[in-house]
Amino acid sequence: MEVSLLSLVMGSITSATIGAAARLGVADALEDGPATGAELAKTVGADPDALESLMRAVTALGVFARDEEGRYTNSPLSEQLRTDHPESIRHLTSLLCGLYAQAASGGLTQAVKTGTSVMPHAFGVSLYEYLEKDAETARIFDLAMQDWARPIGAVLAEHVPFENVRTVVDVGGGNGALLKAILSAHPHLKGVCVDRPDTCRRAEAGLRASGNEDLIERLSYQPSDILREVPEGGDLYIIKNVLHDWSSESGVRILSNIRKAMCAGADTGSTSKLLVIDPLKEHDSGAAFRNVIKMVVGEPNTLERSEADIRREAAEAGLQVLSITPCPADLSVAECVVAESA
Incomplete structure (x- = not known):
């Protein structure tokens, strides 16, 4: 399958979109059945128009689905964004598409130039120093490690x-x-x-x-x-x-x-x-990208x-x-x- 450079560049927006849905708890809100964008917005505490735009995007990606009446539903992919799913990656998605992505976008270029960790370039502190100052991100980090x-x-x-x-x-x-x-x-x-x-x-x-x-x-x-x-x-x-x-x-x-x-x-x-x-x-199929993640949060x-x-x-x-x-x-x-x- 041919992949264009633009589609790869847009991957950061794709990741952020899925991460926002995970952070908001959309999959949990749909656990009991289909809902309109307005109903979802009320449940997750979001602006109705903005959430509708987000849901159209994640549905186009196949992460969520939409029924004949225009209501949103979970899909086999979004089921893993439910908090209580036995193979849930909701919080891991929130971390990778949130803090890690923000750090990479803010400091990866400089880290590659200097051979150092991304976090100090992006936020001025190491990962664990950052977590000590941000209780909500620390909570998500703990749950992501659980995933x-x-x-x-x-x-x-x-x-x-x-x-x-x-x-x-x-x-x-x-x-x-x-x-x-x-x-x-x-x-x-x-x-x-x-x-x-x-x-x-x-x-x-x-x-x-x-x-x-x-x-x-x-x-x-x-x-x-x-x-x-x-x-x-x-x-x-x-x-x-x-x-x-x-x-x-x-x-x-x-x-x-x-x-x-x-x-x-x-x-x-x-x-x-x-x-x-x-x-x-020898046994890691994702080694190339895992090395980038280590540059983001690991020791030099x-x-x-x-x-x-x-x-x-x-x-x-x-x-x-x-x-x-x-x-x-x-x-x-x-x-x-x-x-x-x-």
Whole structure:
């Protein structure tokens, strides 16, 4: 199929249009059935004429649909923009089409010239500094990471042997979506979610508000700067979609801190393992664009890692990679143990 340059350039407008529909919650508003543009506008709190223009655009893209009476409905694509859909990417769409797109449009050219991260050029601060100042964007970011974690969480819960595991520590685990999937499937487990203080604070409040007494009892949040230290006490450590946002030097530092935490249990007879879950060149169909996303929000000098890179960084951190397995969502799982020479 022939693609024109203009159609590619217009992609930013297309992305912004879908992102606005996601942010407004249009798919949720249509969950109970068709609605006119005016009815939708009232439900989502928008200007009727402006929303009509937006809906005509997203319908033309096939993201939503329109019935014979001119009412808007969800389509197979827009169903994934529903908050309660099992494969929802509503908040991930809001993040990618919102903050990330704004940052790229405002600072990508300068970042490419200088080889630095986009965020400081676009907003004057790093991603995490920005999130600390913008509570609503921080909330969307947490939920977007949940959307990203959901598919791999189900895979791990089903395929990883947890019989001899008591405590799982998720390093950089966001709001704990991955651990929630694992703990829900394995009632004997406890989980510790490690992340920045503000992320842990929001996540803990959200968990308590959920009223899920079982998870409240078994899931805890521990603020930590993973470049400095990682909590001890885990039988299984997981780090998912974290390393690709950091340079090789920082990645080795993070892995070294995890290895130190794993070694802390050696005196009690515990033999901890680590699962490094990240996109790797050999198994990542979206590597080209993922590298641009890393330029937008990651540390300078972050590039897509290969299997050889992961093995090298693990070895420098005192870890041995036992196996690397491709998984859904273009991710790979590297199973690691503490190296005998460490």
